[in-house]
Amino acid sequence: MNLDFSPQELQFRDEVRAWIKEAFDPGLKALMARTKNGYLDKEGQVRWQKKLFERGWAAPNWPEEYGGPGWSPAQRYLFQAETAAAGCPTVSPMGLKMVAPVIMKYGTPAQKARFLPPILRSDIWWCQGYSEPNSGSDLASLQMRAERGNDAHGEHYILNGSKIWTTHAQWADWMFCLVRTSRDARRQDGISFVLVDMRTPGITVAPLPTLDGPVEGQQEVNQVFFEDVRVPVENRIGEEGLGWTYAKYLLEFERGGSYGPMLRQQLAKVARIAEKEPGEDGARLLDDPGFRRKLAELHMRAAALEASELRLFSNVSSGTSIGAASSMLKLVGTETIQAISELAVEAAGPYALPFVQDGWGELQGRATGPKVGPDYAAPLAPRYFNYRKASIYAGSNEIQRNIIAKLVLGL
Incomplete structure (x- = not known):
């Protein structure tokens, strides 16, 4: 190559x-x-x-x-x-990188005209309605009901249930949502893909606290409740009951992003921290052989992933779908970024302790104290905790290993 x-x-x-x-x-x-x-x-x-x-x-x-x-x-x-x-x-992926490709491939001309221009301009904000309290990695078990009805306002679905871990739902204008429209013997056949206006009566958004703390302006995940929420049938993407097909197509984009450049940038940050922080003997941490070995191993892992990305993404230009290989990128990329965030906390040492910086809010009711340590250390522990979810979202990494075994390795 x-x-x-x-x-x-x-x-x-x-x-x-x-x-x-x-x-x-x-x-x-x-x-x-x-x-x-x-x-x-x-x-x-x-x-x-x-x-x-x-x-x-x-x-x-x-x-x-x-x-x-x-x-x-x-x-x-x-x-x-x-x-x-x-x-x-x-860039927030929900609109530009996730629902937009689904609308392009499966949406009607009217849906494309209605949604794609404002998504491109970032005039409307999207969230994803997939996971439910009892349906995470086993997403096909989702239970949120969408019963079809008719009234003076036209044909519609009535939604009841809830979605959870909904990123930035508190900001969203629209949600792309998987709902159960029938109870088929094969669970995947009873799922439909609908677009929901978040201003519709009956929708309640409740924030969920997370380990990375209540950083001002960065509250991230929520649970969204639906009580008799009316969604026009014209907001359904594609055919009724084929939502699972559309969801799998979307997941290729959610899982298959490029990790390589981000990993290199994060590793460069870790190296800069290690240049400033002393080790146990007072010398630069970057000069410690054990630390340098960990950093070098992560550099090699990131470089190997980036080479794989270049090879796989080159196929996209010829019209080839990235397919199940997106699971490989998601698996290695998320585990590598987790390892880098862990090494960054190690490099900063006690300065990485969270929630002691001015403006970081409260953790479990305890007020923050005075500023401690250099500014670069402030986000390290929140970032470490935040990235724990990376190996779970978009299908847990255990699920990705199953997909790779079946569809890539043919086992």
């Missing part, structure tokens, strides 16, 4: 760098310095994504006919690498 970039591609890289230097302003950088997961509060997130939209770069993977930039795989990779290296915010 040729890993050299052409002069035109290197010129594009320089163009991206110049744009980042101007667009990634001090206000956004200050917000990113405190993020626990690469995302900002809604105001900051929308501000960043609208800058991308104005430049025409909000949706690198979208076809040109829907507003994508028409980039080659190399350009998409360079863009991801440069934004990650600069520490730019991560």
Whole structure:
């Protein structure tokens, strides 16, 4: 595989760098310095994504006919690498990367016209309604009912039940949601994929506290309750009962993102911390052989993953779906980012203790104390705790191993 970039591609890289230097302003950088997961509060997130939209770069993977930039795989990779290296915010995936491809492939012309332009502009915010209190990795066991009805307002579904671990539901304008429309012998055949306006009467959003703490502006997951919520049948994507097919297609995009550039950026942060922090003998931690070995092992793991990503993503340009290989990327990528977050906490030592920094709120009712340690240490423990979920969301890594065994290795 040729890993050299052409002069035109290197010129594009320089163009991206110049744009980042101007667009990634001090206000956004200050917000990113405190993020626990690469995302900002809604105001900051929308501000960043609208800058991308104005430049025409909000949706690198979208076809040109829907507003994508028409980039080659190399350009998409360079863009991801440069934004990650600069520490730019991560684009919220729910609309641009997850529901949009489903609407493009399975939606009606009216649905595409209605939803794709505002998704591209980040004018509407999305959340995902998949998991339920008793249906996580075994998602096909979901129970949220969608009973079909008819009244003066037309044909509709009536939704009752709840969804859980719903990221940023408190900000969302719309939810893409899996609901049970029938009780077939095969559970997957009774599921449909619907789009729900979060302003509909009967929807209640309740925040869920998490171990990474109540960081201001970064409250993340929720439980969403539905009580006789009316959803027009025209908001269903595709055919009734085929939602499982559409959900699996969406999961390819949720699982199959590029981890390599982000991992390199996070490893560079760990190295900078280790340059500043002393080891047990008072010398730089970065000079400790044991620590250097851990850092080198993670660099090798990240490099191997990035090479695999380049190989797999090159197939996408020829129209080949990434398919079950997305499980491999998700498995290795999430476990590597967890290991990096753990090493970052080790590098910072006692300064990584969370919730002692000004402005980090309260943990279980205990007020924060005075600022302790360097600023770079403040987000490390919240980030460590936040990334514990990475090996669970989008299908737990145990599930990914099963998929790889069956569909990739043919076992």
